[in-house]
Amino acid sequence: MIRSIITLGVLAGLMAAxxxxxxxxxxxxxxxxxxxxxxxxxxxxxxxxxxxxxKELAAKVEPKNIDAxxxxxxxxxxxxxxxxPDAALVELWEQQETKTLPWxxxxxxxxxxxxxxxxxQEFNEENVTSLLDSPLRKKITDGILxxxxxxxxxxxxxxxxxxxxxxxIMEGELERLEGELKLPEIxxxxxxxxxxxxxPDELKLxxxxxxxxxxxxxxxxxxxxxxTVEPDLRDPEFANEPMALPVFGRGRALYALIGKGINAETIxxxxxxxxxxxxxxxxAQNPGVDILTSVDWDRLVVPTLEKDTILPALAGLSGFxxxxxxxxxxxxxxxADGHDEVVASSEGATDETPVSASKPEAGSTxxxxxxxxxxxxxxxxxxxxxLALLVVxxxxxxxxxxx
Numbered sequence: 001m002i003r004s005i006i007t008l009g010v011l012a013g014l015m016a017a018x019x020x021x022x023x024x025x026x027x028x029x030x031x032x033x034x035x036x037x038x039x040x041x042x043x044x045x046x047x048x049x050x051x052x053x054x055k056e057l058a059a060k061v062e063p064k065n066i067d068a069x070x071x072x073x074x075x076x077x078x079x080x081x082x083x084x085p086d087a088a089l090v091e092l093w094e095q096q097e098t099k100t101l102p103w104x105x106x107x108x109x110x111x112x113x114x115x116x117x118x119x120x121q122e123f124n125e126e127n128v129t130s131l132l133d134s135p136l137r138k139k140i141t142d143g144i145l146x147x148x149x150x151x152x153x154x155x156x157x158x159x160x161x162x163x164x165x166x167x168x169i170m171e172g173e174l175e176r177l178e179g180e181l182k183l184p185e186i187x188x189x190x191x192x193x194x195x196x197x198x199x200p201d202e203l204k205l206x207x208x209x210x211x212x213x214x215x216x217x218x219x220x221x222x223x224x225x226x227x228t229v230e231p232d233l234r235d236p237e238f239a240n241e242p243m244a245l246p247v248f249g250r251g252r253a254l255y256a257l258i259g260k261g262i263n264a265e266t267i268x269x270x271x272x273x274x275x276x277x278x279x280x281x282x283x284a285q286n287p288g289v290d291i292l293t294s295v296d297w298d299r300l301v302v303p304t305l306e307k308d309t310i311l312p313a314l315a316g317l318s319g320f321x322x323x324x325x326x327x328x329x330x331x332x333x334x335x336a337d338g339h340d341e342v343v344a345s346s347e348g349a350t351d352e353t354p355v356s357a358s359k360p361e362a363g364s365t366x367x368x369x370x371x372x373x374x375x376x377x378x379x380x381x382x383x384x385x386x387l388a389l390l391v392v393x394x395x396x397x398x399x400x401x402x403x
Contacts, residue, residue, distance in 0.1 A: 022279045023195045024187040028149045030278040031249025037073035037290040038109035044078045044123050045093050046102040072132050072294045108228045111289050116228040131221045133294040141295050143208050150274050152209040155243040166242040166262045173267040174207040184277040225291045229253045246270050251293040
């Protein structure tokens with residue numbers, strides 16, 4: 001068993017060395033500048049055409065511009081149950097066990113092979129508003145935009161003794177780590193390649209913490225998002241345990257520490273990872289799940305490189321119910337699929353101050369740039385590292401078995 005684990009570890013190391021480009025920028029800062037949040041799917045079940053007011057409500061959810069710049073990282077699939085939708089969608093509707101229409105089913109990004117249900121509720125103004133934002137999510141994004149490296153969220157269990165113990169441990173450890181951890185020295189080549197848009201001296205290592213009760217009426221959508229960061233967090237065995245989740249970048253939760261798992265070692269492990277050099281710049285190969293926020297990150301934090309695929313432009317309200325115009329949604333569906341999609345076209349007001357970042361060239365509509373080539377020095381490091389891992393792996397695999 002140990003041999004298999006070691007071998008798998010070596011193979012994983014070889015894959016990482018050969019397929020991912022590392023950089024010296026801390027994970028939390030690289031994520032803030034480069035990783036666009038994954039989108040939540042909002043399925044709106046209805047019968048017959050949506051009213052103008054319902055169309056406007058759906059438009060609040062989706063991208064505000066056809067160039068795929070987002071306010072909320074969510075998109076709408078409107079499903080008319082009278083228009084013979086796909087059997088899978090009909091089955092999904094029947095699973096909701098309600099007759100109320102229109103009805104809203106929100107599903108998380110498909111991080112674990114299939115999307116997880118976040119909330120299922122009536123499609124109305126109140127529920128859409130609480131889905132898109134909440135006081136604590138505003139506090140998290142405000143903290144990140146003002147320089148917090150990581151905002152830790154303590155999801156309380158309701159057991160006062162357990163919650164108090166977890167909070168005390170977290171406060172003590174976060175204070176300790178702020179004093180002990182050091183940010184990596186930034187490689188000049190990474191700055192030249194555009195991986196960091198601010199002066200390295202401006203980067204600060206700072207942790208903050210917020211707490212949220214599971215029954216907080218204003219934060220129900222947020223609580224359910226936290227509980228879908230991993231597929232088993234809603235299991236009964238965890239129902240009465242506090243959970244701690246580090247949130248960084250553009251609202252990305254790393255993973256959950258649960259109950260006795262909230263301790264000095266695990267908190268430090270997460271802290272070291274998030275403030276350490278980004279060993280893999282490919283977002284999909286990093287741990288973590290995005291939460292839904294209504295923040296125009298591309299305006300507040302101008303990306304210097306486009307590391308992730310931009311979603312194709314989507315039709316605006318004028319295209320609602322029309323034939324396919326060639327634009328597709330994140331899962332590949334087009335208007336020709338028979339589903340109505342709505343895109344918000346209005347600008348969302350915000351009072352946040354943009355984080356310092358490099359400006360796009362004059363006349364450019366985005367800050368997108370070509371991914372830089374790997375420097376010769378880094379390439380040599382990858383080759384040597386890969387060969388070293390290969391040698392170790394071969395020695396482990398072919399080592400003589402003990403008699």
